[in-house]
Amino acid sequence: MLVQRFQKEQNLKKLDQRPNMEEWTMTPVDVNAYYTPSKNMIVFPAGILQTPFFDPNIPISLNFGSIASIIGHELIHAFDA
Numbered sequence: 001m002l003v004q005r006f007q008k009e010q011n012l013k014k015l016d017q018r019p020n021m022e023e024w025t026m027t028p029v030d031v032n033a034y035y036t037p038s039k040n041m042i043v044f045p046a047g048i049l050q051t052p053f054f055d056p057n058i059p060i061s062l063n064f065g066s067i068a069s070i071i072g073h074e075l076i077h078a079f080d081a
Contacts, residue, residue: 019039026043028047030047031047033070037077044074048070053070
């Protein structure tokens with residue numbers, strides 16, 4: 001309970017501040033792209049550039065299509081968030 005209250009208070013303090021563009025919201029081992037509304041930013045970690053999303057042994061067009069679909073998916077969150 002104390003941890004939740006602390007986190008809530010920390011988040012409320014952020015309402016009066018500019019976003020910290022250097023704040024990380026994921027760990028280095030996370031393989032997940034996401035959209036951050038508070039920063040209007042898509043986070044696309046390098047870790048996602050591995051199989052099954054990216055494979056150097058398949059045609060480049062398939063890699064571009066895979067990566068573009070992920071970017072497009074995250075971009076839509078800017079409109080539905």
